[in-house]
Amino acid sequence: MGCDRNCGLIAGAVIGAVLAVFGGILMPVGDLLIQKTIKKQVVLEEGTIAFKNWVKTGTEVYRQFWIFDVQNPQEVMMNSSNIQVKQRGPYTYRVRFLAKENVTQDAEDNTVSFLQPNGAIFEPSLSVGTEADNFTVLNLAVAAASHIYQNQFVQMILNSLINKSKSSMFQVRTLRELLWGYRDPFLSLVPYPVTTTVGLFYPYNNTADGVYKVFNGKDNISKVAIIDTYKGKRNLSYWESHCDMINGTDAASFPPFVEKSQVLQFFSSDICRSIYAVFESDVNLKGIPVYRFVLPSKAFASPVENPDNYCFCTEKIISKNCTSYGVLDISKCKEGRPVYISLPHFLYASPDVSEPIDGLNPNEEEHRTYLDIEPVNLLVKPSEKIQVLKNLKRNYIVPILWLNETGTIGDEKANMFRSQVTGKINLLGLIEMILLSVGVVMFVAFMISYCACRSKTIK
Template sequence: MGCDRNCGLITGAVIGAVLAVFGGILMPVGDMLIEKTITKESVLENGTIAFQNWVKTGSDVYRQFWIFDVQNPQEVMMNGSKIKVKQRGPYTYRVRYLAKANVTQNTENHTVSFVQPNEATFVPSMSAGTEDDTLTVLNLAVAAAPHLYPNAFVQVLLNSLIKKSKSAMFQNRTVREFLWGYKDPFLSLVPYPIPTTVGVFYPYNDTADGVYKVFTGKDDISKVAIIDTYKDKKSIYAIFGGEIDLKGIPVYRFVLPPKAFASPVQNPDNHCFCTEKVISKNCTLYGVLDISKCKEGRPVYISLPHFLHATPELAIPIEGLHPNEEEHRTYLDVEPMTGFTLQFAKRLQVNILVRPAKKIETLKNLKHDYIVPILWLNETATIGDDKAEMFRGKVTGKIKLLRMVEMILLSAGVVMFIAFMISYCACRSKRVK
């Protein structure tokens, strides 16, 4: 009788130990099996679910613009005063809803290249005004003229055309004109063939942005869809910023670090952005990157909105800027198991370098150089509720179920083993007495 009881207790303890061991083994093995299954469909290759959703995204991508409306144009032109600006917006457009084109797989380095067709549709319900709102903004053609034509004699001729067209350093333009293009009266008078249509993003519709090259995730799923190069140049990188919950899905947030816009003295990788045109102070200024080479020599510079994380002296000639980390930072939220970006906000500011020009009347009274902010944008997208529910069901739901089964087996096994072993020891002790 005692033997049967002891044997039963030992059997129970063994079963508990087996359950605990099985639960422990299931953790790495189960994770590996689920990860293998998910990874197979997450790689950007023909035939996978991820590839189909990636070529033509189902989530709406919006680009919001805040345009800097200049409050004191005459004071600046006549006295070289500080430029007082007031941001107007947002003016919101739906973008990047067309399928990617020229998709090419590169099996050697596990990347896929493509171009993104551009199309922008105004969304009145998400905007603070209409495309017909008129703002006082920098005259793009006049501001760029001294940089494109530094010769003094040529500038004298340009000055006569600027005056004849009644153009100045600043102008009144509608939101639609300023963003997407307008026929410039000054350029229209130039006596030789040059493009006469000007706009911050002209041309845009019916064009393509690229070539992008992104990782397929074949060799490392954590890199899936991450940009490797844009137009054959390495892209700005992000660093880990923490873990957050996005619609019930645990994601890793990556943020654009201040180092990305650091001076070449602080970050040698930015040495190519220090040029003779920009006010570099021996390459110690930080917070703006010169992209004039990408803009046919036009003095265009990008920064974070309101000169966030930039050298304080950049904002001294500008009044009305209020940098805010929460509102102006760039980030992307990545699901760690699949590597999918489920939410992002790309925030950048477009600036123009304006310098005094003695031969051009509207610029001759400027007392110093200005890096003039003209607008900042927020391009953002978030996984929709339906897709988030599907993602929870097919990815995070399965992982949570597996975790629960693992913990139940491990916990039940440990409890059974301890309980039966205590009972067995108690029985043996009682029998000895």
């Protein structure tokens, strides 16, 4: 009788030990199985889940615009007053809905090349108004003309054409015209060949960005989507030294197994440079745990604060010998047009940048970049020979608009991801913990009972 009881207790303890060991073994084995599956499915080649969603994004991507409407154009032109602006928006477009084109695999170096076609569809339900809404903004052609053509004789000719076309420093344009292009009356009078259509994003529809050549990850999963070349080059030819390098991905995707300690590098052709983001916080996105990475203020700092940024400093007048910060001159890659980029409302910029502009309210929570925000500003300078700019007594970096491009995972996709990925991972983790916990409890309980019984028998 005593033997049967002791044998049963020992058997229970053994079963508990086996369960605990099995649960413990399942942890690393399960992680290995998950990693193996992920590595197989994130390779950018025909037949994988990643490739299907990479060729044509499985999420809705929206680009929202906020326009800075100038409230006192006459005061600025006559008295060189501060520019008073009023933010209006958002105006929302659906973008990145077109599949990648000319997708070509190269087995020799494990890369895939493609073109990213551009297209934008206005979304009235997600906008505060229509594409016909009017805004008073800086005259793009007039501001660019005085910057591109420095010769005073040429500026005198341009001045006569500006006056003849009744153009001014500021203009009223619809949203559609401002973003996607309009025939400029001043440029239409210029006798030599010149583009007469002007727009902040002209041309856009029916164009394509690239060619991009990225690693497919077949030989090294940590290189998935990392850009090898852009338009056949590994450098941009805009900047000096490391600033000219094309680093990371295009920000649409990153290699798997991202760690919080990582610095995420990515390249944006819109802002003509590579940039980076650092971990900020854990975020729950529709039941899916994700990491939030943000662009740090250090990325926009002056070389005085961040020596690595010395090669982004180009314009000595605007940057005040590289001590001013928060804006980047990208005119070199915008055909000489005086385009400057910054964070919205000149967030993280030095006080001298925003001093001539009234109506800006930089807010870190609202205006930080979670990877894809691109503000657009234009430089306008005084000009003795161009009448509409003659009364200006200082330089202005005039904010035109800022935008936020957001990829939002739909409920259907989120449910599928939770059921097929996070759900299975959580279930596996739950099974591991149950086996380990039950096994340990059973082993300890049966061993205590066995020891108690043995002590009674000995007595």
